[in-house]
Structures are given as C-alpha cells and as structure tokens.
Amino acid sequence: MKREGFGWKIARNLFLLAGLGLILVPLYLVVINSFKTLEEAGRNFFSFPSSLNFVNFQSLFSNSNYWGFAVNSLIISVISVSLILILVPAVSYAIARNYTKRYYKGIYFYLLMGLFIPSQVIMLPVTKLMTNLNLLNRQGLILLYAAFSLTQGVFLFVNYIRGLPYEIEESAYMDGCNVFQTYTKVVIPLVKPMIATLIIMDLLWIWNDFMLPLLILNRSQENWTLPLFQYNFKTEYSFDYTMAFTAYLMSMLPMLIVYCFRTKTYY
Amino acid sequence: MKKISGRAIYFSFTIVPVILYSFFYVYSVISGVRYSFTDWDGMSPEFNLIGFKNYEALFKNPNFWNSLKTTVLYSIMLVVGVIVLSLLLAVSLNSLRKFRTFMKSVFFVPAMIGGITIALIWDQLFYRVVPLIGKALGIDWLSQSVLMTGNTALLAVIFVHIWQAVALPTVIFIAGLQQIPDEQYESAKIDGATVFERFRYITFPYLIPTLTVNLVLMVKQGFTSFDFPFALTGGGPVRATEVIGILIYNDAFKKYEVFSSKCRSLCIVCYCSCFFIDTDEIDK
Numbered sequence: 001m002k003r004e005g006f007g008w009k010i011a012r013n014l015f016l017l018a019g020l021g022l023i024l025v026p027l028y029l030v031v032i033n034s035f036k037t038l039e040e041a042g043r044n045f046f047s048f049p050s051s052l053n054f055v056n057f058q059s060l061f062s063n064s065n066y067w068g069f070a071v072n073s074l075i076i077s078v079i080s081v082s083l084i085l086i087l088v089p090a091v092s093y094a095i096a097r098n099y100t101k102r103y104y105k106g107i108y109f110y111l112l113m114g115l116f117i118p119s120q121v122i123m124l125p126v127t128k129l130m131t132n133l134n135l136l137n138r139q140g141l142i143l144l145y146a147a148f149s150l151t152q153g154v155f156l157f158v159n160y161i162r163g164l165p166y167e168i169e170e171s172a173y174m175d176g177c178n179v180f181q182t183y184t185k186v187v188i189p190l191v192k193p194m195i196a197t198l199i200i201m202d203l204l205w206i207w208n209d210f211m212l213p214l215l216i217l218n219r220s221q222e223n224w225t226l227p228l229f230q231y232n233f234k235t236e237y238s239f240d241y242t243m244a245f246t247a248y249l250m251s252m253l254p255m256l257i258v259y260c261f262r263t264k265t266y267y
Numbered sequence: 268m269k270k271i272s273g274r275a276i277y278f279s280f281t282i283v284p285v286i287l288y289s290f291f292y293v294y295s296v297i298s299g300v301r302y303s304f305t306d307w308d309g310m311s312p313e314f315n316l317i318g319f320k321n322y323e324a325l326f327k328n329p330n331f332w333n334s335l336k337t338t339v340l341y342s343i344m345l346v347v348g349v350i351v352l353s354l355l356l357a358v359s360l361n362s363l364r365k366f367r368t369f370m371k372s373v374f375f376v377p378a379m380i381g382g383i384t385i386a387l388i389w390d391q392l393f394y395r396v397v398p399l400i401g402k403a404l405g406i407d408w409l410s411q412s413v414l415m416t417g418n419t420a421l422l423a424v425i426f427v428h429i430w431q432a433v434a435l436p437t438v439i440f441i442a443g444l445q446q447i448p449d450e451q452y453e454s455a456k457i458d459g460a461t462v463f464e465r466f467r468y469i470t471f472p473y474l475i476p477t478l479t480v481n482l483v484l485m486v487k488q489g490f491t492s493f494d495f496p497f498a499l500t501g502g503g504p505v506r507a508t509e510v511i512g513i514l515i516y517n518d519a520f521k522k523y524e525v526f527s528s529k530c531r532s533l534c535i536v537c538y539c540s541c542f543f544i545d546t547d548e549i550d551k
Contacts, residue, residue, distance in 0.1 A: 008462045012359045016370060019356065022430070023373060029396065030388055045395060087284045094280040107281055114292055118491035120512040124519050125295035125302070147291035150284055179273040208381025210494050227383045231498060234387055241391055248388050252380045259379045 034246040041242050056246035066250065068222065069229040076138055076225060077206045080145035084153060084202055085195065087146060092157030093187055097169075099162065108158060114151035119211060127215050137223055141216045148212075149202050160194045161187070207255060226251045333506055334514040341425060341510055342489025348429045349436055349485050350478070356433065357440030358470065371441070378434035386498035389427045390414070393499075417507035420500050424508050428495045432488060436481040443477035444470065 033041050034056055035049040060066055091107075098104040130140050168190070172182045188195075210227040217223040224232075233247045303321055305314040325331050360371055377385065393414050401409025413419040451469050460468070493512035496502060502509035502517060509517075 012362065015355065016359050016363075020370070020373060023377060026388060026392055027376070029392065045399070087287070090280040091284040094277040098277055104277075104281070107285060110293075111284075111288060114288070117296060118487075118512070120491060120493065120515050121299055122292070122295040123515060125299040126291070129291070129295060129298070143287065144291055147287040150288050150292075154284075179276040183276075204379065208383070210381065210383040210497075227381055230387055231383055234390070234498075241395070244387070244391065248384050252384045255379045255381075256376070259376070 030245050030249055033242050034249045036242050038240055038242050056243050057250075060243065060246050060250065064229070064233075064247075065222075066229070066247075069224050069226050070254070072138065072223060073207060073225040073227075076141055076145075077203055080142045080149075080206050081199060081202050083142065083146045084149045085198065088150065088153035088198065089157055089188065089191060089195065090183070091150070092154050093161055093183055095154070096158045096161035099158075108154070111150055111154045114148075115155065119148075123211070123215060130216055136216055136219055138217070141212060144212060144216065145202075145206055149205075153198055153202070156198065157191070157194060160191060164190055204255070330506065330509070330514065334509045334511050337421070337506075337508065338490060338492075338510045341421070341492060342486060344422075344425045345428055345432065345489040345492075346482065346485045348425065349432050350481060352429065353433050353436035353440055353481065354474070354478075356437045357444055358466065360437070361441055361444045374437060375434045377431045380431070382431060382494035383498055385431050386427060386495050389423075389430070390499055393423060414500055415504060417504055420504055421508050424496050424499050427499065428488075428492065432485065436484065439477055439481055440474065443474050447473045 029045070032047075032049055033045065035052055035054075037053065037055060040049065091111075095104045095108045099108075126144065130136050130144075133140070135143070164187075169182050169186055172186045177185065208227060209225075210231065213225045213228050214231075217225065217228060230247055230251050233244055302314075304316055304318060306317045306320075356374060360367065360374065363370060394412055398410050398412060401407075401411075408416075408419055413423045447470065452465060455465050455469060491512060492510055493516070496508045496510055496513050497516070500508045502513040
C-alpha cells in the first residue's frame with residue numbers, strides 16, 4: 001500500500017512539473033527576448049541576455065502610441081465596469097425580491113436568453129447598428145459592454161441575492177428605511193463577495209477582449225485598445241520579433257501586476 | 268410626496284438595464300434573423316425579401332459544412348482536453364503539501380493574459396522555437412512550422428486554446444474538491460482502498476455537479492472560438508482551421524457577402540439553443 005502511494009506521488013509531481021514548465025517557459029522566452037536585440041536573439045534564442053538593454057522598450061514607447069492605447073484600454077475598462085456595477089446588482093435585487101411577480105420573472109428570463117447566443121451571431125447587426133448611430137467609438141463600446149454583461153451578471157447575482165436571509169432587510173424596513181436605502185445600506189454590503197467576482201470577471205473580459213474592439217474601434221487608430229495594437233503590431237513589425245515580444249510583454253504586464261496584488265479572491 | 272413607494276423604486280431599477288439590453292443585444296439578434304431572409308449585401312440601402320433562398324444556398328455550400336465539421340471537431344478536442352487536464356491538475360494540486368499556494372498561482376497565470384496576447388506569443392514560438400525542438404528530437408512533423416500544414420495547424424490552435432482555458436475549470440474543480448469531507452478518505456484508507464479506488468468512488472461522485480458547470484463552460488467556448496484561430500492562422504491553411512466564427516468574419520468583413528453569413532449565424536443560434544435546453548435539464 002505504501003509503495004502505491006509513493007508511485008502516485010512521483011507521477012503527480014512529474015505531471016505538475018511538466019505543466020509548470022509548459023506555462024513558465026513561453027513566458028520566460030518572451031521576457032528574455034524582449035531585452036535582446038534581433039541579432040542577439042538570432043544567435044541564441046534560449047539564453048539569458050548578455051546585458052540588460054532597453055532599446056526595444058525605448059523604441060516601443062517613442063515610435064508607437066503605446067501609452068495612448070493603454071489609456072484607452074484603461075478608460076474603457078474602468079467606465080464599463082463602473083457602469084456594470086451600478087446596473088447589475090440593482091436590477092438583480094429588484095428581480096430577486098419580486099420573483100413571484102410576472103413582470104420581474106419575465107425580465108429575468110428575457111435577460112438570461114442571451115447566455116447561449118454566441119457573439120458571432122450579432123457581429124454584423126451590431127456593427128451596422130453602431131454605424132447608424134454614429135457610435136463607432138469608445139462611448140459606443142462602453143455601452144455595448146454594459147449591455148452584454150447583463151446576461152451573465154444578472155444570472156450570478158439573482159441566485160446569490162435569493163439565498164440571502166430576508167429578515168435583515170425586514171428589520172431595516174421596520175427602522176424606517178425605504179427600498180432604496182435598504183438596498184444601498186443593507187444589501188450592497190451583503191453582496192460584496194459577489195461584487196468582487198463580478199469586477200474580476202468583467203475586468204478580465206473587457207481588458208483582454210479582442211472581437212468587439214475589432215468591430216467597433218478599428219476605423220481610426222487613435223481609439224485602439226491594447227489587444228488591437230498588438231494584433232496590428234504583428235503585421236507591421238513581423239521582421240523584428242524581439243520588438244513584438246516587447247509589445248506583448250507590455251500588454252500583459254498590467255493584468256499580471258493586478259494579479260500579484262490581488263486579494264484572496266480566487267484561492 | 269415624501270414617500271416613494273417601494274414598487275416604483277424596484278421598477279426604476281429595471282428600466283435602464285432592460286432598455287440597454289433590448290436596444291443593443293436583442294435588437295441585434297432579431298435584425299440578424301431578419302437580414303437572413305433578404306438579399307441585402309450589407310452596403311446598399313435597398314433590399315428585398317427572398318424567403319429561404321439563403322438557407323438553400325447555405326446548405327449547398329461546402330465551406331459551411333467544412334467549417335461546421337471543424338467547429339465540432341475543435342469543440343470536442345477542446346472539451347476533452349480541458350476537462351481531463353483540469354481534473355488531473357485539480358486533484359494533483361489539492362493533494363500537494365508544499366508550495367501549494369505558489370503552484371496554484373502559477374497555474375492560474377494564463378487565465379489573466381488575454382487570448383490575443385497568448386495567440387500571438389505562441390505564433391512566434393511556433394515559428395521560431397518549436398521547429399528547433401523538432402529538429403533536435405528528430406521528429407519530422409515538428410521540424411517545420413506546425414501552422415503550415417492542415418492537420419497540425421488545427422491541433423496547434425487547439426493546443427494554445429487549451430493552454431489558456433485549463434486554468435478556470437481547475438479553480439472550479441478545486442473549489443469542488445474542498446467540499447469533500449476528509450472522514451470519507453480516512454475510512455477508505457483504513458479499508459485499504461487504493462488511490463484510484465478512492466478517486467473513483469469518493470472524489471468523482473462529489474465532482475459531478477462541478478463537472479457539468481465546466482462542461483457547459485467549455486462547450487460554449489469551443490463553439491464560439493474566434494481569437495485563437497483568427498490570430499494564429501486566420502482560418503488557413505486551406506480552410507483547415509476555419510471555425511464558424513472565422514467563416515462569418517471573413518465572409519462578412521472581407522467579401523461583403525452579408526446575407527449568406529447571416530444564415531450561418533442563425534444556425535449557431537439553433538444549435539446553441541439545443542445546449543440551452545440541455546443545461547436546463549441538468550440543473551433540475
């Protein structure tokens with residue numbers, strides 16, 4: 001029996017090490033090669049750079065509008081997520097506390113309908129709609145994110161709020177709060193863990209999203225977000241792949257930094 | 268005037284979300300369905316109703332069947348790969364004593380990086396690193412760029428997708444594993460159950476609800492995949508990686524064949540609604 005346990009341990013550790021390598025080696029290659037010149041990378045792709053040189057970073061920052069795109073990404077992510085945080089908990093609360101009424105139940109299933117409609121289906125009509133409305137810009141994209149996030153957000157929140165004990169809210173009413181005060185002072189603090197989940201989920205999605213910006217923002221370069229910038233970098237600078245690696249590194253770094261400073265939400 | 272009734276406040280909470288959702292989401296879906304019955308080309312202001320002709324043309328189009336086949340194949344491989352790997356990873360990580368937090372954090376890193384970044388990084392690696400490894404090991408199909416030949420290109424795209432997608436199901440599985448009471452394992456150990464028996468008769472039954480969640484998640488991801496094939500191959504070589512998302516994009520935005528592409532979108536609606544019905548039953 002003991003030998004069996006030992007064998008399993010070895011197999012497990014080998015498996016985990018292989019996985020670790022498969023994740024870390026590509027990232028390692030990106031980081032070290034972004035510090036090399038093309039010539040040096042050509043000599044040896046896998047070795048550590050002989051000296052730290054920031055030429056790639058300098059030319060990335062000076063030749064391209066990297067900071068402009070980063071700011072675009074930041075503005076779009078922050079405003080969209082704020083808007084989502086105002087809308088989703090409120091509508092979910094209204095639905096969860098009036099679940100027996102036909103209107104609210106109807107809204108709930110109306111919003112859930114979108115769960116399994118893939119984004120490609122609306123690719124064209126959305127582009128057409130936004131062109132007609134003259135919204136092929138950041139404002140339009142933010143509105144789209146707010147609208148598209150409702151499905152999943154409401155699905156998560158309604159179930160969570162329905163699980164909360166109603167007695168706490170009842171006592172707030174007894175003390176003279178109206179529905180709005182109860183919502184802001186009692187319910188919001190209770191759903192904080194869910195709000196954290198929603199922020200992370202939507203922030204990751206919006207920051208890394210490629211398809212909607214491709215459809216909405218691709219017309220003028222000044223509106224680009226980081227994913228669009230990277231994709232176009234591939235065609236523009238394919239001859240200098242160390243530069244490309246630098247651009248990729250600089251695009252994933254913000255999220256990785258956020259991840260390092262995260263509170264214990266995932267584990 | 269002082270008192271605002273509760274019902275009015277509840278109602279006001281729903282107004283803005285419902286308008287936004289109806290206007291941008293539902294309207295788009297419905298107008299997509301409407302366009303599929305017209306001969307609209309996406310540009311001209313006028314178009315006529317032509318009934319089911321688009322659908323006839325679509326079902327006769329070999330490219331549509333090819334991409335449907337590719338999408339199904341892609342989804343199956345993605346789902347199987349991700350579920351098996353994430354289950355193994357979750358069980359392994361959960362039984363670790365040392366470095367557990369560290370390992371968990373590292374294995375979650377790919378989920379933090381966007382699909383397009385990962386696809387572009389692997390694109391470079393497939394061109395520059397993988398052939399070197401293939402040559403060193405003497406493996407023939409690895410020594411040229413795997414994105415250039417049909418079969419290997421599809422496998423390469425799926426590999427990259429799995430590389431990123433494994434993280435989240437692993438987290439969900441670990442959360443499921445932590446709900447299993449320790450006593451069960453202890454008594455099984457005393458009775459002399461092996462590692463595999465313990466997994467088969469204790470761990471696995473407990474994980475079935477989590478398994479359905481992950482399955483639904485991955486099926487959805489597989490059928491709607493766009494970023495990875497778009498950035499890695501753009502649908503090539505010779506349509507080997509042209510999943511439905513790519514087909515729609517290329518037809519609509521490169522060739523302006525809007526009307527036929529709308530039908531394809533509608534087909535996605537159909538098969539996705541099948542999954543919706545399925546998951547509804549699983550929940551109950």
